[in-house]
Amino acid sequence: MSLTDQAWATEEQRVQEVTAKMSVKMTELEEQVGLVQSDVVEIRKHYWDEVTMDMSTAEDAVESIASMRQQTEVLSERERTHRQAAKALGKLRRLVDSPYFGRIDFIERGERTEEAVYLGIASFLDEEEGQYLVYDWRAPISSLYYDFAPGEVAFATPNGTVEGQMVLKRQYVIRDRHIHFMFDTGVTIGDELLKQVLSRSSDAQMKTIVATIQKEQNRIIRNDSAHMLIVQGAAGSGKTSAALQRVAYLLYKHRDKLSSDQMVLFSPNPLFNHYVSTVLPELGEENMQQTTYQAYLEHRLGEMFEVEDSFAQLEYILTSGSTSSVSEGTPVTEEAYKARLSGIYYKSSTAFLTVIEAYIKHMERTGMLFNPIKFREKEVLSAAQLAERFYSYDTSIRLPNRLVLMKEWMLEQLERFAELEIEEAWVDEEIELLSSEDYHRTYLRLLKMEGGLGASFDDFDQERLLLARLVMKEHLKPVRIAVKQFKFVDLTGLYGQLFRDEQEAGAGGLITEKPSYWSEICWRTEEQLAQAKLPYEDATPFLYLMEAVCGFQTNGAVRHVIIDEAQDYSPFQLAYLKRLFPRCRMTALGDLGQAIYSHASAYSEIDPIAALYGPEQTEVIRLFRSYRSTREIVEFTRGIVPGGDAIEPFTRAGALPRVVKASDRGSLHSHLAAEVKRLLGEGYASIAIITKTASESELAHQALTPLLEVPLGRITKHSPTFESGVLVIPSYLAKGVEFDAVLIYDGSHHQYGHENERKLFYTACTRAMHELCIFALGDPCHFITSQPQDTYVLTDSAKDAFN
Numbered sequence: 061m062s063l064t065d066q067a068w069a070t071e072e073q074r075v076q077e078v079t080a081k082m083s084v085k086m087t088e089l090e091e092q093v094g095l096v097q098s099d100v101v102e103i104r105k106h107y108w109d110e111v112t113m114d115m116s117t118a119e120d121a122v123e124s125i126a127s128m129r130q131q132t133e134v135l136s137e138r139e140r141t142h143r144q145a146a147k148a149l150g151k152l153r154r155l156v157d158s159p160y161f162g163r164i165d166f167i168e169r170g171e172r173t174e175e176a177v178y179l180g181i182a183s184f185l186d187e188e189e190g191q192y193l194v195y196d197w198r199a200p201i202s203s204l205y206y207d208f209a210p211g212e213v214a215f216a217t218p219n220g221t222v223e224g225q226m227v228l229k230r231q232y233v234i235r236d237r238h239i240h241f242m243f244d245t246g247v248t249i250g251d252e253l254l255k256q257v258l259s260r261s262s263d264a265q266m267k268t269i270v271a272t273i274q275k276e277q278n279r280i281i282r283n284d285s286a287h288m289l290i291v292q293g294a295a296g297s298g299k300t301s302a303a304l305q306r307v308a309y310l311l312y313k314h315r316d317k318l319s320s321d322q323m324v325l326f327s328p329n330p331l332f333n334h335y336v337s338t339v340l341p342e343l344g345e346e347n348m349q350q351t352t353y354q355a356y357l358e359h360r361l362g363e364m365f366e367v368e369d370s371f372a373q374l375e376y377i378l379t380s381g382s383t384s385s386v387s388e389g390t391p392v393t394e395e396a397y398k399a400r401l402s403g404i405y406y407k408s409s410t411a412f413l414t415v416i417e418a419y420i421k422h423m424e425r426t427g428m429l430f431n432p433i434k435f436r437e438k439e440v441l442s443a444a445q446l447a448e449r450f451y452s453y454d455t456s457i458r459l460p461n462r463l464v465l466m467k468e469w470m471l472e473q474l475e476r477f478a479e480l481e482i483e484e485a486w487v488d489e490e491i492e493l494l495s496s497e498d499y500h501r502t503y504l505r506l507l508k509m510e511g512g513l514g515a516s517f518d519d520f521d522q523e524r525l526l527l528a529r530l531v532m533k534e535h536l537k538p539v540r541i542a543v544k545q546f547k548f549v550d551l552t553g554l555y556g557q558l559f560r561d562e563q564e565a566g567a568g569g570l571i572t573e574k575p576s577y578w579s580e581i582c583w584r585t586e587e588q589l590a591q592a593k594l595p596y597e598d599a600t601p602f603l604y605l606m607e608a609v610c611g612f613q614t615n616g617a618v619r620h621v622i623i624d625e626a627q628d629y630s631p632f633q634l635a636y637l638k639r640l641f642p643r644c645r646m647t648a649l650g651d652l653g654q655a656i657y658s659h660a661s662a663y664s665e666i667d668p669i670a671a672l673y674g675p676e677q678t679e680v681i682r683l684f685r686s687y688r689s690t691r692e693i694v695e696f697t698r699g700i701v702p703g704g705d706a707i708e709p710f711t712r713a714g715a716l717p718r719v720v721k722a723s724d725r726g727s728l729h730s731h732l733a734a735e736v737k738r739l740l741g742e743g744y745a746s747i748a749i750i751t752k753t754a755s756e757s758e759l760a761h762q763a764l765t766p767l768l769e770v771p772l773g774r775i776t777k778h779s780p781t782f783e784s785g786v787l788v789i790p791s792y793l794a795k796g797v798e799f800d801a802v803l804i805y806d807g808s809h810h811q812y813g814h815e816n817e818r819k820l821f822y823t824a825c826t827r828a829m830h831e832l833c834i835f836a837l838g839d840p841c842h843f844i845t846s847q848p849q850d851t852y853v854l855t856d857s858a859k860d861a862f863n
């Protein structure tokens with residue numbers, strides 16, 4: 061819809077007026093911030109001058125305390141004012157160059173005049189007129205902009221639904237306080253603006269999407285009813301974007317009772333954490349807590365074990381199972397590989413969770429294992445004594461509570477032991493070794509402990525006794541701490557018992573439906589545990605068992621958890637997270653097409669996630685439209701995954717994906733280098749060469765660096781950030797992020813020949829926004845050749861000249 065010059069001029073004038081008012085307000089706030097700041101500094105400097113301290117009498121003391129309190133209140137009030145003014149100033153600074161992006165004219169039913177509502181990333185009130193010049197995009201009325209085309213409309217407010225007519229809907233691109241584009245739109249959010257936004261170059265940091273949120277995404281953002289909101293959406297459909305704007309929305313809507321530190325995002329990797337970390341600050345909100353599941357495992361189990369990370373597990377699966385010549389995985393037999401795979405499936409399944417729960421029940425009566433308590437080679441309490449004590453308690457008492465009782469009893473036993481042990485010769489030796497300083501300190505501490513026995517040790521026995529007790533106390537400290545931390549429970553033994561023969565321990569008998577390669581799984585698990593290593597697939601079951609026995613550690617402060625790439629979590633892990641955050645709501649974002657982990661690739665539906673809170677508390681929103689990639693890339697990639705035909709491309713045109721077949725590695729590298737050069741020449745800022753594995757990344761990086769005229773970055777699982785430019789990255793680390801152009805390093809049948817690599821290949825290809833080129837050393841993989849021939853261009857470099 062074209063706009064008249066008159067309309068344009070009026071709108072431009074409004075931009076000028078609004079930004080001028082913002083500038084005035086900013087100057088005011090700057091002054092205020094400066095003044096209050098110097099007030100605060102002054103108050104702090106002269107704090108004590110204003111306080112009269114006199115403690116001579118009780119009355120004086122009360123007065124002194126009151127005067128101190130008053131002074132503290134003055135200071136905190138000024139600090140609060142400073143914080144608020146600084147925040148308001150920050151908001152205006154973000155707003156002023158581009159004060160709004162949309163307008164709706166709305167007439168409420170029963171009213172005559174229409175109201176023009178301008179939407180921006182924050183609100184701006186004209187204090188003199190008492191009128192909002194800009195509405196926050198999260199305000200109730202703003203939802204009209206995202207949900208409706210002009211016509212009959214309605215929006216929800218805390219006081220009920222408001223109905224009316226939308227008579228105009230307009231979009232703007234305002235930069236540097238001037239309108240660059242402006243158009244009226246008949247549909248929800250015009251494709252034109254979206255096309256423009258999506259055509260831009262990618263960035264090392266994700267952008268906000270508030271100006272172009274789509275209706276279906278708005279349902280995710282504003283959903284406030286679901287306890288568990290599951291978003292199942294195609295690659296590039298805006299799941300992460302919607303979730304981040306949702307966080308901003310919830311923080312706005314519940315600003316009185318929800319703060320950003322009560323929200324946690326579980327990301328697929330640290331790189332992704334960095335990638336999304338600017339979105340909320342851009343929207344004027346503080347970042348929520350961000351972590352990875354791996355970091356949590358490390359935090360809980362890192363002291364006990366060398367915990368394998370998910371990437372190392374994946375690298376094993378991808379390198380050890382493939383026929384790839386570049387594989388550098390440990391040489392493993394086919395049997396061992398299959399056994400590990402079978403173990404991974406099993407240990408991540410709900411069947412195993414059920415077994416562990418049965419095992420916990422079983423332990424109420426028998427089977428608990430303990431570590432004996434030793435002190436200087438002496439067994440203070442044997443494992444059998446501990447077990448006997450444990451099972452002497454009423455069986456109705458839960459395991460963790462019994463351990464608490466045990467702990468008290470054990471501390472008493474330790475006291476008794478200490479009283480006998482102080483007679484030992486080693487204690488005298490230790491007393492001798494006390495330095496005069498220690499001795500003196502000991503003496504003073506003794507005085508304090510013993511309630512002032514006298515200023516000198518005139519009684520030799522008394523002196524020896526007191527010093528010996530002190531020496532004992534120091535030496536027994538680590539044992540006491542270990543007891544308090546329940547380290548007397550043999551958790552490794554308990555977990556290992558699950559994998560032992562039923563006759564031996566009884567626990568293995570709980571596993572009635574054994575997975576294939578069971579005996580191999582058993583001895584391998586035990587072997588790893590003996591070396592204090594915990595494979596990734598064992599980490600969550602181990603943690604679950606540990607917590608069930610010793611007491612669940614929960615985090616009641618967190619009110620909302622967002623799990624990105626939820627399809628990569630095993631049912632076991634999801635159950636664990638639910639336990640960990642008992643008071644929170646969850647948003648789980650997933651794409652079954654990108655389930656790259658062995659334990660999850662078997663998911664055919666979102667059932668394990670949906671089952672977590674049950675149907676009553678769960679809502680599922682599905683996104684089918686893919687925004688990231690051009691239409692051509694989506695039309696090619698959607699055929700790779702089951703059910704992909706439902707994925708709708710957004711109408712942004714680009715070149716057809718290209719497949720380049722190379723006959724040898726030298727030619728592969730030279731064609732890759734030429735392609736990088738071409739893409740740089742086209743002006744693309746971020747180009748990723750995606751390899752299947754980390755070992756292949758290393759090889760590609762070495763070979764390509766000398767062939768390129770620009771620096772070539774390499775991303776590993778330890779990289780915390782990435783910059784624009786050209787980089788090599790393993791497929792599984794590219795999850796969640798995007799690049800202008802993607803070059804698949806080797807998409808040959810040789811590299812992606814297994815069915816279980818389908819989703820990994822899809823994930824890698826769907827990282828491309830504008831161009832996708834797949835190189836293949838030999839025949840392209842089946843995932844490519846099974847696509848309709850008109851969806852890509854094949855070049856055989858041995859036959860055709862490149863380009």
Ligand SMILES: Nc1ncnc2c1ncn2[C@@H]1O[C@H](COP(=O)(O)OP(=O)(O)OP(=O)(O)O)[C@@H](O)[C@H]1O
Pocket residue numbers: 254257258267269272273274277293294295296297298299300301302651687688795796797798826
């Ligand atoms: N409404 C929108 N307006 C503008 N850009 C959008 C919109 N929705 C999605 N995008 C863009 O599409 C790209 C993909 O979005 P996002 O990463 O959120 O998708 P995703 O579903 O999480 O993807 P994946 O699962 O493949 O990682 C991003 O560049 C994002 O900015």
